[in-house]
Every structure is written in C-alpha cells, then in structure tokens.
Amino acid sequence: NKSLRDTMAEIIPQKQEKLKKLRTEHGQVVLGDVKVENIIGGMRGLKAMLWEASVLDPNEGIRFHGHTIPDCQKLLPAAQGGKEIIPESMLWLLLTGEIPSEAQVRALSKEFADNGTLDSKTVKLIDELDPAMHPMTQFGIAVASLNTTSKFAAAYEKGIKKTEYWTYVLEDSLDLIAKLPSIAARIYYNIRNPGKAGSPDSAASLAVNPKLDLVGNYVEQMGLGGNDSLTEYLRLYIALHGDHEGGNVSAHTAHLVGSALSDPYLSYSAALFGLAGPLHGLANQEVLRWILAMQKSVGDNATREQIKEYLWSTLNSGQVVPGYGHGVLRSPDPRFNALQQFCDVRPELSSSPVIRLVKQVSEIAPGVLKEHGKTKNPYPNVDATSGCLLYHYGLTEFKYYTVIFGVSRAIGALTQLVWDRALGLPIERPKSLSMDAIEKLIPK
Numbered sequence: 001n002k003s004l005r006d007t008m009a010e011i012i013p014q015k016q017e018k019l020k021k022l023r024t025e026h027g028q029v030v031l032g033d034v035k036v037e038n039i040i041g042g043m044r045g046l047k048a049m050l051w052e053a054s055v056l057d058p059n060e061g062i063r064f065h066g067h068t069i070p071d072c073q074k075l076l077p078a079a080q081g082g083k084e085i086i087p088e089s090m091l092w093l094l095l096t097g098e099i100p101s102e103a104q105v106r107a108l109s110k111e112f113a114d115n116g117t118l119d120s121k122t123v124k125l126i127d128e129l130d131p132a133m134h135p136m137t138q139f140g141i142a143v144a145s146l147n148t149t150s151k152f153a154a155a156y157e158k159g160i161k162k163t164e165y166w167t168y169v170l171e172d173s174l175d176l177i178a179k180l181p182s183i184a185a186r187i188y189y190n191i192r193n194p195g196k197a198g199s200p201d202s203a204a205s206l207a208v209n210p211k212l213d214l215v216g217n218y219v220e221q222m223g224l225g226g227n228d229s230l231t232e233y234l235r236l237y238i239a240l241h242g243d244h245e246g247g248n249v250s251a252h253t254a255h256l257v258g259s260a261l262s263d264p265y266l267s268y269s270a271a272l273f274g275l276a277g278p279l280h281g282l283a284n285q286e287v288l289r290w291i292l293a294m295q296k297s298v299g300d301n302a303t304r305e306q307i308k309e310y311l312w313s314t315l316n317s318g319q320v321v322p323g324y325g326h327g328v329l330r331s332p333d334p335r336f337n338a339l340q341q342f343c344d345v346r347p348e349l350s351s352s353p354v355i356r357l358v359k360q361v362s363e364i365a366p367g368v369l370k371e372h373g374k375t376k377n378p379y380p381n382v383d384a385t386s387g388c389l390l391y392h393y394g395l396t397e398f399k400y401y402t403v404i405f406g407v408s409r410a411i412g413a414l415t416q417l418v419w420d421r422a423l424g425l426p427i428e429r430p431k432s433l434s435m436d437a438i439e440k441l442i443p444k
C-alpha cells in the first residue's frame with residue numbers, strides 16, 4: 001500500500017527513460033503529414049501532442065491507460081457503501097497507470113478532506129463577486145487567486161532544479177483538487193441564496209467532513225446531502241469527465257499555459273475559461289435548455305415524428321443539435337452509455353419525463369443528423385444526458401452545470417501537468433503561417 005507520492009517517484013524514472021529512448025531511437029520517424037486543411041481546420045487530426053493518461057479511439061471512445069470505461073467500472077474502488085467509480089480512484093489510475101487498492105483510495109480521500117478547507121481570503125473573494133457573474137467566471141477567478149499559495153511558484157522563485165519541478169506541481173495539483181469542491185460549493189451557495197453570502201447560514205457550504213470522500217463532501221457542501229442516488233451519480237460523472245485525451249480545449253489549455261511554467265492554479269484557471277465555451281463544457285447547459293424547450297413543444301409522450309420534426313426545426317434554423325457530434329469520436333460516446341445505464345437500472349430515473357425524452361432523442365437524432373449530412377459524428381456525446389440528470393435531481397441552476405464539469409476536468413488536466421514537468425517537456429510553440437506564407441509553400 002504505497003503512497004501516491006512514492007508510487008510516482010518509482011514510475012517517473014521509467015517513463016523518463018522511455019521518453020529518452022523514443023527521442024533518441026525514433027525522433028525522426030514521420031507519424032503523419034501536415035495538410036493545409038489541418039492548419040485551417042482547428043488542427044483536427046494532427047498528431048502533435050504528448051498526453052499520457054488517456055487516448056481516444058474514434059470508434060471505441062476513451063481508454064484510461066488502456067482501460068475502457070466498463071473495465072474501470074469493474075476494477076476501480078468505489079466509495080464506502082457505494083458502487084460507482086470515484087474521482088480519487090480515477091485520479092490514481094490517471095497519474096500512475098495502476099489500479100489503486102481500496103486503502104490507497106481511502107488515504108487519498110482523507111488527504112483531500114484534510115486539505116479541502118478554504119482560507120478566509122479566498123472565501124471573502126468569492127463572497128464579494130457579483131452573484132450575476134457567470135459561475136464559471138467566478139470559478140476561474142477563485143482558482144487563479146489561489147496561485148498566491150503555489151508551492152511550485154514559490155520554489156521556482158527561490159531557484160530549483162528542473163528535475164524537482166514535478167514534486168511541487170504534484171503538491172499544488174493535489175491541493176487544488178482538494179479545494180475545488182469547496183470553491184464550487186461556495187459559488188453554488190451564493191447563486192442559490194442571493195444576498196446571503198457570508199451569513200452564518202452559509203457556513204455549511206464550507207464544512208469539510210474528514211470521513212467523507214471528495215464527492216460525498218461536495219454534495220453535503222452544496223446542501224444536497226442525503227440523496228445517495230445523486231451522490232453516486234456525481235461520483236460517476238466527475239470520475240468519467242476527468243480526462244478525454246489532450247487536444248480538447250480545456251485539457252490543451254492547461255497543458256499550454258503550464259508549458260510556460262505558470263503554476264497549476266493559473267494553468268487550470270485558464271483551462272476553466274476554455275471549458276466555459278458553448279462548444280465545449282457549456283454544452284450540457286445548452287442541452288438541457290434545448291430539451292426543456294422540446295418538451296414544452298412536444299409534451300411528455302412525444303411520438304417519433306414529433307421529435308424528428310423538432311430536430312429538423314433546430315437544424316433548419318441554423319443551430320447545432322447540442323450534445324451531438326464530436327471532434328474525434330465517430331461512434332456513441334461510451335461516457336453517454338455509462339450515464340444512460342446508470343439511469344436504466346434506476347426506475348425513478350428511467351421514468352422521469354426529461355430523462356425518457358433524452359433517451360428517445362438519442363435513438364432518433366443520429367438518423368436525422370445523418371440525413372442532414374454535415375456532422376462527421378451523428379451520435380450523442382456525454383453532454384446529451386449529463387445536465388438532464390442534474391435537472392432531475394433538482395439542480396435547476398443551469399448556469400452552474402459546467403462548474404461540476406470543471407471540478408472533474410482537473411483530475412485529467414493536472415495529471416498531465418505533473419507528467420509534463422516530470423518528463424521535462426518544453427514550452428509549447430507551434431509554427432504558425434499566414435495565408436501568403438501557406439501559398440508560397442504550395443508546389444506550383
């Protein structure tokens with residue numbers, strides 16, 4: 001039952017050796033061409049980034065160190081009394097590539113609870129933000145402000161060896177992951193209780209119970225404790241949203257900003273602002289808005305034809321169908337399947353009108369999107385259902401949904417940040433070209 005830090009210290013030299021070998025023995029191997037369409041197409045398809053913890057197969061979906069989601073559901077320890085994967089287990093797997101023991105996961109939960117309490121300056125900062133400010137903006141501000149506590153930034157200023165960077169980045173990353181639920185819950189309290197920020201009543205949103213796991217605490221801090229189904233859902237949701245290889249906007253942003261040796265708080269804050277975009281993390285909020293509008297229009301017992309018609313009206317008005325399509329995936333998202341299965345075995349969920357409608361749409365939309373003929377992937381992604389479940393559980397503040405995604409994405413983005421420094425990766429600096437410069441390179 002080695003500690004996380006000892007496990008990392010043991011694995012890092014092996015990985016460093018592997019990278020060295022790749023560079024010296026295969027550094028000149030060509031893995032693909034750069035086409036003009038890659039440059040003007042958001043770098044789609046370019047194999048241009050190192051990302052250790054997960055790889056996205058266009059057809060099979062995400063694999064975490066080679067493990068599929070169903071594998072992880074079998075292998076990774078759950079919370080005490082729970083069945084679903086917890087973020088602590090997923091983080092251990094992402095960081096180390098190893099399946100943790102139950103004792104290792106419990107130790108990590110305890111560490112997070114011990115370090116989860118916010119200092120009074122951070123609480124004051126959050127409480128003084130305009131409650132009308134988007135919760136993701138508040139989240140990014142609070143996370144960035146914690147950089148005053150960065151052990152990495154302090155050590156760098158003093159002067160440390162490059163080989164030591166990762167130890168400080170790991171400490172900051174674990175500290176930030178521990179604090180994210182407290183920050184997120186405080187924001188939730190303030191938007192739910194306008195004018196009560198800082199009141200004695202708000203203290204519950206700050207209390208961290210040393211006996212609970214990360215999500216168990218988060219749910220209590222949001223004032224939603226006592227609902228085991230919601231707690232289990234959030235454990236699964238947060239574990240599954242943690243990592244989706246490196247090229248997505250939030251993960252890539254943390255990696256890019258961190259490559260300038262900005263500390264983990266600044267790097268992850270930047271990632272959160274990317275996550276806040278409607279084509280990325282905000283999609284779950286958009287899906288819910290869209291599904292509720294559909295429900296209003298077609299009612300609770302909609303026919304196939306009515307749903308088809310609604311999908312066409314969305315497409316014909318020039319909008320995307322939110323929750324469908326993906327930059328890399330070319331089949332139904334296994335994260336969507338996992339959340340759908342979570343609903344299928346719980347009658348109180350599978351009978352909920354909104355969740356039923358989500359399922360019906362997932363059976364009909366792929367045909368409509370294929371006929372529409374634009375999107376390369378007509379299948380649902382994880383956002384097609386995630387927000388609708390939150391709504392069912394009574395979280396009716398749509399704007400808050402992406403914050404929960406933000407609590408989760410840290411486990412993947414910060415894992416890679418630790419590896420970036422452990423492997424000594426350099427500052428990222430791709431070559432850009434103007435249209436004139438591209439034209440000059442085109443063979444006549």
Ligand code: FCX
Nearest residue numbers: 279280283320321322323324325326327374375376377381
């Ligand atoms: N509905 C309608 N049209 C769609 C579509 C959808 N769901 N998805 C893609 N298209 C369109 C694109 O708009 C594009 O049209 P254009 O040529 O007129 O610009 C065309 O199909 C080709 O796009 P495609 O290559 O398939 O997709 P991209 O890689 O460019 O974009 C996203 C991928 C996810 C941004 C796109 O599918 C989309 O907008 N989906 C809806 C929003 C969403 O669900 N986002 C969440 C994604 C994800 F899970 C996450 O990152 O969180």
